[in-house]
Amino acid sequence: MRSVRARAAIGATLVVAVALVAAGLAVLSVLRTNLIDQADLQAEVAAREVAGQLALDTAYADLDLDDEEDHPVQVTDEEGRVVFVSKGLRAISGTGSTGVSPVPSASAGATPSPGDDDDDDDDGGGSGRPERGEVSSDDPDFSDGTATVDGKQADYRFAAVEATTPAGLTLTVHAGAPLAAEQEAVNTVRGAMLTGLPLLLAVVAGVTWLVTRRALRPVEGIRREMAAITASEDLARRVPEPGSRDxxxxxxxxxxxxxxxxxxxxxxxxxxxxxxxxxxxxxxxxxxxxxxxxxxxxxxxxxxxxxxxxxxxxxLAxxxxxxxxxxAGEKPGAARLEAGALVREEVSQRTGDRIPVTVEVAEDAAYEVNGSRGQLARVIGNLLDNAQRHAEDRVTVEVAADGSGVRVEVRDDGAGVPEDERERIFERFVRLDDARSRDDGGAGLGLAIARDVAARHGGTLTVHRAPEGGAAFRLWLPRAA
Structure with a gap:
């Protein structure tokens, strides 16, 4: 896959796909949690309603159950035996007991079941039982299960609430709330996501492809022009510049x-x-x-x-x-040199000069620089050669401190350099005096070499007017650390 457009489109599509899948799972999770919470609330309300009737000593046959198909009810005693189920309940799971056939309570022999009248009450003797029981205030237990009501099986959310009858019998009421609405809502949302996700990803991929193609169109123009320049070797051509600022x-x-x-x-x-x-x-x-x-x-x-x-x-060679x-980028050496000593040594070796060279260096000062001894000596020699060619009677070399560096200045009393030519003389093979012979004027490389060497040592080489009236070449080099 070498195309930037293809990689950008696939990358953007994958990122959007991951984000949408994560967001979809989060939405489904939140939706499912909210719907289950609603089912829990419905189941709890139904269970507490039945438990409240049992606590008021209502007979099983007289229990008022609302919408028995949507809220199936199962009541068990302390021993887990089923004592009551709602009408039409044929099967149940998830409540701890799968029984749907009520059996007599284990306590029924000793304590009358809810709703039974005691003859002693009519005689005024009284049984000593409380007139009403109580419903547990603890949070109910919830569970998932199934129930078959009137031949239709469905998933339910069951709530378990305990109730104590006036006779002291503890019963557990399991009431269910259907999960069909939750399942339908979740399935609808999931289906919509599965249908819309591929379409959305296709749109993202297409838009990314088109946008990337449009954005990279100038790059293709640059590539074609560079290929044409390479083929023609015409370096005067230029690539097109788009008007944007990107x-x-x-x-x-x-x-x-x-x-x-x-x-x-x-x-x-x-x-x-x-x-x-x-x-x-x-x-x-x-x-x-x-x-x-x-x-x-x-x-x-x-x-x-x-x-x-x-x-x-x-x-010349x-x-x-x-x-x-x-x-070629040759780096200068890093030797530690004393500029004054280097100048004295270079001047002492020039025995054939037509004009004696005067050296002005403070005896008690140290002007240390870093660099290549051979290259820096070459610079000083080239500057002295240039001064000897143009001087009338005097050539002077001065070494002094200059800010954070060392200044080596070579002056002569010749005609000097015209101000408008002071940069051109540092070009290669440039000689201002075209009338002089080549033997006297050299090849025009000395000053170019001197400036290149100075620049590679972190310094500068400039030309000014000397106090003597001639040219003053100033070589500035940074001091050694």
């Missing part, structure tokens, strides 16, 4: 932003490859020409020029390799 619109916007970044990255890579090929072609062609001339005319070999071209080719590693 997650799908956000997905479309994010996809287009990703395509924009990807297009820029691919274009940057293309320019990089083209520029790198162009830069590599010059020293390679020059070196090949010199070697071919030397092969034909050894006396014309320009050995210093060949060495210079080889060195230039080596430096190293720059390209470092840029490739940076683009």
């Amino acid at each position: 997650e799908i619109a956000a997905l479309a916007r994010t996809t287009n932003e990703t395509l924009t970044v990807l297009e820029a990255s691919v274009e940057r890579q293309r320019r990089f490859v083209a520029d790198a090929s162009h830069e590599l072609r010059s020293p390679i062609a020059s070196l090949r020409t010199q070697l071919e001339v030397a092969e034909a005319h050894p006396e014309l070999l320009d050995l210093p020029g060949a060495v210079a071209d080889t060195v230039r080719l080596q430096v 190293a720059d390209l390799l470092l840029l490739a590693r940076l683009d």
